[in-house]
Amino acid sequence: MTAPEEAQRYGSFISTYSGQGHFHYHDGRESASIPFWAGQCSGGRVVLACQEIHLDLNAGTGLDSFVGETDTGLQFATGGRLRIESNGLRWTSQQGISLRTLVLPSLIVVDSHPLPADLANVSYGLVNFTFWGTEGYAWDESQGVLSIPLELHASDCVCKAWLVRRPDYSTQESNLRAVHGAVPTAELRLRLSPSLPLAAADDLASDLCRVLSIAKGTRVQWVYRHLADENQRVFSTQHVGRIAANYSVSQVIGSTADDGTVMQRFIETAFPAYITKRPSYGLDLGILDAYLDAKADSDFLNMKALKLVITMEMLAHAHLRATSAEEFDMILSPDELRACRATLKTAVKEALRSHRVDASRANRIAGRVTELSRRPFEEILERLFSGVGLEISREDRKVFASCRNSLAHDGQFWSSKVPPGDNCPFVHGWEGNKKEYFFLESLLDRVILRLLEYDGPYLDWRLSSDDSASCHCPVRRPSVNN
Numbered sequence: 173m174t175a176p177e178e179a180q181r182y183g184s185f186i187s188t189y190s191g192q193g194h195f196h197y198h199d200g201r202e203s204a205s206i207p208f209w210a211g212q213c214s215g216g217r218v219v220l221a222c223q224e225i226h227l228d229l230n231a232g233t234g235l236d237s238f239v240g241e242t243d244t245g246l247q248f249a250t251g252g253r254l255r256i257e258s259n260g261l262r263w264t265s266q267q268g269i270s271l272r273t274l275v276l277p278s279l280i281v282v283d284s285h286p287l288p289a290d291l292a293n294v295s296y297g298l299v300n301f302t303f304w305g306t307e308g309y310a311w312d313e314s315q316g317v318l319s320i321p322l323e324l325h326a327s328d329c330v331c332k333a334w335l336v337r338r339p340d341y342s343t344q345e346s347n348l349r350a351v352h353g354a355v356p357t358a359e360l361r362l363r364l365s366p367s368l369p370l371a372a373a374d375d376l377a378s379d380l381c382r383v384l385s386i387a388k389g390t391r392v393q394w395v396y397r398h399l400a401d402e403n404q405r406v407f408s409t410q411h412v413g414r415i416a417a418n419y420s421v422s423q424v425i426g427s428t429a430d431d432g433t434v435m436q437r438f439i440e441t442a443f444p445a446y447i448t449k450r451p452s453y454g455l456d457l458g459i460l461d462a463y464l465d466a467k468a469d470s471d472f473l474n475m476k477a478l479k480l481v482i483t484m485e486m487l488a489h490a491h492l493r494a495t496s497a498e499e500f501d502m503i504l505s506p507d508e509l510r511a512c513r514a515t516l517k518t519a520v521k522e523a524l525r526s527h528r529v530d531a532s533r534a535n536r537i538a539g540r541v542t543e544l545s546r547r548p549f550e551e552i553l554e555r556l557f558s559g560v561g562l563e564i565s566r567e568d569r570k571v572f573a574s575c576r577n578s579l580a581h582d583g584q585f586w587s588s589k590v591p592p593g594d595n596c597p598f599v600h601g602w603e604g605n606k607k608e609y610f611f612l613e614s615l616l617d618r619v620i621l622r623l624l625e626y627d628g629p630y631l632d633w634r635l636s637s638d639d640s641a642s643c644h645c646p647v648r649r650p651s652v653n654n
Contacts, residue, residue: 193240
């Protein structure tokens with residue numbers, strides 16, 4: 173069975189299977205044995221096309237799984253939720269009219285049966301990760317590729333790992349740069365052990381993908397997993413259905429021949445810091461997702477800038493929580509504020525009435541006296557910067573705070589809002605908007621790098637007064653605090 177036309181709309185496929193199988197229902201029933209075709213597209217989506225069966229869209233709630241055998245004798249099974257994509261669509265074949273149903277599984281597993289006991293190697297297919305290797309690696313008996321060897325310090329063990337380019341890396345990297353899609357470019361390879369069982373390896377791969385995403389400024393995910401024996405013979409493959417984000421170019425660690433050792437240093441520094449700080453900062457609860465979303469190429473510039481300042485605010489308050497300093501957000505303590513709130517309200521109302529402000533407006537303003545105790549955002553930024561060991565001038569702190577206030581309260585760039593020459597370092601209009609965006613992005617990049625305890629070389633995307641964003645290349649800095 174070949175790939176049906178309706179499946180091909182998801183793009184090219186990196187793995188495909190065909191065979192015979194049947195559906196299991198929640199009530200214990202099984203469907204008749206039917207031909208199937210399945211595959212994973214380059215962006216991560218998993219597709220299952222079943223022939224000679226009609227399932228309406230409501231039937232998905234009663235489906236439990238699909239199991240079968242491929243034409244090559246491998247066991248095939250789906251896992252997780254099954255979502256029906258097509259409502260009994262009809263295709264014309266040489267034999268006439270036939271029914272097929274397209275299903276989107278959460279994952280599929282294809283393996284030999286029984287599995288051998290010595291499955292000691294696991295590899296994860298990574299989408300959108302571009303890099304330069306530091307040494308050669310034997311992909312198989314006939315192909316050598318570039319790789320980065322790593323020592324990853326996890327919570328209770330040190331794991332050896334290798335980031336390995338896929339043999340088709342050059343083609344896939346060119347595709348990424350040309351069309352900004354989502355394709356697999358590399359594999360993460362690990363050795364399983366009593367201290368690193370398969371479930372822990374899956375978690376490590378997911379955590380490392382977040383660290384790699386920070387380095388590249390684009391979402392890196394693993395979409396397939398191979399289990400292999402000592403001789404790297406694959407006996408089990410899991411394809412995980414994901415909707416991968418399109419590639420974007422705002423990397424902070426580059427991919428040139430000079431960047432291999434830089435990437436290695438960044439990963440080995442940032443990974444243990446991420447594991448340590450993830451719970452207290454909530455790094456897996458939206459902060460890094462907002463950061464990567466702000467760097468995506470698919471949004472309007474002012475929306476990207478707003479996401480940058482929101483991410484910085486999330487980080488600033490996460491830092492206060494992580495350091496048990498939530499009260500720093502307010503100048504007065506809750507007890508002090510309660511003690512003087514009534515007096516402040518009375519004083520404000522009297523002052524306003526003495527200047528002939530009517531009672532209604534005076535009461536509305538007096539009702540907001542609690543806001544007088546809220547600490548200026550610039551001071552909260554200073555606390556964050558000093559807490560992560562980042563040296564930022566007072567002038568840049570003030571500029572960031574002004575940009576944030578304009579974007580958050582008025583929905584526009586500071587450089588669009590203020591009159592030309594009015595204490596704004598960016599020129600008025602579109603050129604100033606671009607410089608303002610890259611200033612915000614660069615400062616947030618540096619905060620996240622220092623939060624992960626990295627202070628090595630990085631790419632700075634700030635635009636100087638002579639730069640044009642249309643032909644802009646980032647500046648390589650020797651350290652984050654440079």
